Amino acid sequence: MSLNLPIRRAAGSASALTSSQPSFSHLVPRCQQRTIFGFGKLWGDSSPPKKLPTNAIASDFLKKKATQPQYVPGDLGQRSIFNDEEAGGTKPRKREDTPFDALALEQHYRKPVLDxxxxxxxxxxxxxxxxxxxxxxxxxxxxxxxxxERELLAKSHYFKTSVKKLVPLAKQITGKTVEEAIVQMRFSVKKAAKEVKEHLEHAKNEAIVSRGMALGKFNSEDPAKPIWIQTKDGKALKVDDPTKLYIQQAWVGRGGYKTSLDIRARGRAYIMKHPTTAITVVLKEEKTRIREHEERQEKLRNRKTWVHLPNRPITAQRQYYSW
Incomplete structure (x- = not known):
């Protein structure tokens, strides 16, 4: 291993002074780089580097790479489907002097829900x-x-009540319109009436949004003329909107039981069972009740008159008594 000592540096400087052409190579540090194969090239060597063999494929790749735009974090890839939009930019929106169509906008937002x-x-x-x-x-x-005709079957969650207490409420709202049933449950003294009212409101909103029911006043320009019909139980009813919602059926279903401890005297404990019950309603539009009324009237009109002694020939008669 060579050492760069001051004595050698002085000797080199003296020889440089005695030579005809002064050399300044002694001022450049001459250290060797050690590798696993021994001592390598000197750091201060100013010899020209050797030329590497050229490769046509590599040179073409480097040329193409230089022309390609550099990737910036956050930009879109080359195969992204949004490159055309980014290159084209946002197109200016033309302002049209047209009136605002609330119905078209409502149908636009309702389309993903209905379909x-x-x-x-x-x-x-x-x-x-x-x-x-x-x-x-x-x-x-x-x-x-x-x-x-459209309809909606809506089942509620299980209420903390029994079938015996919920059946009268189901009978009370059957056959009434949804608005009238909500009013009945609002002023009812029953404890479960509050939950039934919330379920009716939820079922009404679901029928409007998911099934497109009760939209006659918005879709028709001229309001429909009121029609007097007779319900199945014989009550007269005035229908202003054929798409108005009413409760065709309502029934009650028994659920599971929730248990709790009933602490008694002398260290005893009993198990109490708390029943749960759900109510299911079928909502339909008034056009269904109008159709049923017309079918009943048509059936009455086509009914033949009852005759006590029909005028038909007598057959299978004997000329003598059978006894």
Whole structure:
């Protein structure tokens, strides 16, 4: 190993002074770089570097890489689907002097709710068309009514009450409009009436949003004329809006039991069972009740007059008594 001592540096400077052409190489530090193979190239060596062999593929790659834009964190990738929008920029929105259409805006926001999965709906419609072709276009009466009339079945959560206490409330609201049933539950003295009222309000909102019911006043320009109909139990009813909601059916279902301890005397403890009950309602529009009224009237008109002694020929008669 060579050592860069002051004595050698002085000797080198003296030889430089005696030479005809002064050299300043003694001023450059000459240290060697040690590697695993021994001593390598001197640091102060000013010899030109050796040229590496050129590669055509590597040179083309480096040229292309230099021309490509550098990646900035947060930018979109080359294969992103939003590159066209970013390159084009946001287009200026033209201002149109048109009146504000609240109904169109409402239908725009209601479309994802009414048709959340269009692919599944198309598959179901294709399946129904195939079934109808197999049956040669003959639909049952129930299928026709499903296509023409809307309904909603809403089941509540389980209330902390018994079936015996909830059945009278279900009978009370059956056949009434939703608004009238909510008023009845609001002023009822029953403890479970408050929860039934909240369930009716939730079912009403769900029918409007998810099924598009009770929208006749918004969709029709001219209000419908009031119609007097007769309900199934014989009561007269005035219908102003055919799309108004009413409760067609309401029934009660028993749920599970919740237990608690009943502490008694002498260190005893009994188990008390607290029942839970749910109420289910079927909401329909008034057009269903109008149809049922017209069917009953048509049935009465087509009914034949009852005759005590019908005028028909007597057959299978004997000329003598059978005894």
């Amino acid at each position: 959340p999965n269009p692919e599944t709906r198309e598959k179901w419609e294709r399946k129904m068309v195939v079934r109808m072709i197999k049956k040669r276009g003959h639909l049952s009466r129930k299928q026709l009514l499903k296509q023409q």
